[in-house]
């Protein structure tokens with residue numbers, strides 16, 4: 001088993017590689033280049049195994065804890081909000097990590113209104129949001145604090161003001177459950193070791209590969225040194241209990257697993273088997289519609305679609321597939337909230353999180369995504385409660401952009417080139433494969449897509 005203490009050696013820097021990539025990134029995109037990169041990537045993965053390690057790298061910038069939260073200030077700020085707004089917030093401390101750190105399950109709503117009735121006499125929308133599954137992704141939980149400040153800020157505003165009415169509206173119509181820090185041990189490790197590439201739990205397990213849905217298929221790794229290490233068995237990690245228990249007790253309308261590294265929204269299912277048999281959850285049209293709304297809710301357009309179509313790789317044992325497939329939650333998504341347009345090379349913090357000085361601005365910029373989310377879900381719930389059970393809702397919200405198309409043609413082209421390169425490779429040996437092994441996964445889809453986006457190719461497919 002992998003021990004955290006072993007993780008202190010700095011890996012050699014890869015400046016040369018960064019320079020090469022930078023030079024290439026500025027050249028204009030073209031289809032041949034795309035195919036070639038695809039082929040090389042495919043070949044390197046196939047040839048040298050699938051390990052992406054989580055060793056520390058030389059970072060371009062790191063968080064300033066006077067601006068970013070650390071685990072201590074996350075707990076402190078949550079407690080302060082609880083103290084200030086006891087009628088609207090409760091917390092359950094009983095769920096914790098392997099090393100005993102609380103995961104902080106927040107419950108936010110207008111408690112004087114019964115959960116089964118909102119102001120209009122319908123039911124509140126039951127929402128479960130999950131933050132902090134991946135240790136190195138700091139940004140999502142910061143966006144959650146922005147949301148909490150927004151909702152509580154309205155409560156203190158002038159009665160009748162827009163802010164106040166907005167907060168009342170949300171708190172009366174939604175029953176919001178938030179897993180504030182799914183993987184606190186991983187976070188503590190990142191903060192103490194300054195290894196900003198660490199993704200897993202204290203034992204190196206990728207929580208988002210440990211769920212009991214298509215567990216242990218090829219979209220995860222059995223290698224404890226791989227960043228997508230799935231653990232010894234499904235739900236081996238105590239951190240998963242909160243998800244299991246909560247969804248056993250309650251029927252949620254919506255689940256979202258928040259991540260960062262790119263701006264993309266994934267629809268279930270992301271697993272390998274579903275992708276071969278083209279399996280989709282029952283409410284796929286509704287999910288797509290919601291994703292479309294969210295994708296165009298902010299100044300930044302998010303891509304949305306099946307993970308496989310956006311990223312070229314599958315992910316098995318993810319929390320959002322589990323919620324859609326096993327728990328049959330009607331809406332389930334994984335959202336990558338933030339990504340860097342300029343990241344190159346092996347450093348991590350800058351790939352997953354903005355600079356400290358940009359944090360406030362960046363969290364404010366993603367806030368409209370939450371506004372759209374509540375908007376859509378409240379409307380959906382209302383439509384449902386006003387109609388006979390099981391009736392379909394009318395299509396009020398039109399998708400504003402089409403999902404990313406599948407890549408059948410690209411695959412065919414790529415396959416051809418792969419075969420050619422395979423032949424060449426066996427003659428020439430794959431000396432340059434090493435250079436391709438420093439890429440990292442995001443929700444952890446294989447990073448061909450992020451590699452492509454580094455090279456400016458994503459828009460051309």
Ligand SMILES: *[C@@H]1O[C@H](CO)[C@@H](O)[C@H](O)[C@H]1NC(C)=O
Pocket residue numbers: 065066070071072073191
């Ligand atoms: C966490 O951040 C605060 C500043 O917000 C700092 O005072 C404190 O020392 C930090 N704690 C740890 C354990 O890093």
Ligand SMILES: *[C@@H]1O[C@H](CO)[C@@H](O)[C@H](O)[C@H]1NC(C)=O
Pocket residue numbers: 149150151152153154157162163166367368371
């Ligand atoms: C909260 O967000 C809503 C929607 O963006 C906005 O209208 C409102 O003014 C915000 N409230 C506060 C207190 O910032």
Ligand SMILES: *[C@@H]1O[C@H](CO)[C@@H](O)[C@H](O)[C@H]1NC(C)=O
Pocket residue numbers: 110111112113155167168169171172
């Ligand atoms: C919460 O609900 C109660 C009961 O309907 C209502 O009187 C109160 O104004 C609500 N508070 C907020 C902030 O929405």
Ligand SMILES: [Zn+2]
Pocket residue numbers: 133134137258259260442443444
């Ligand atoms: Zn992630």
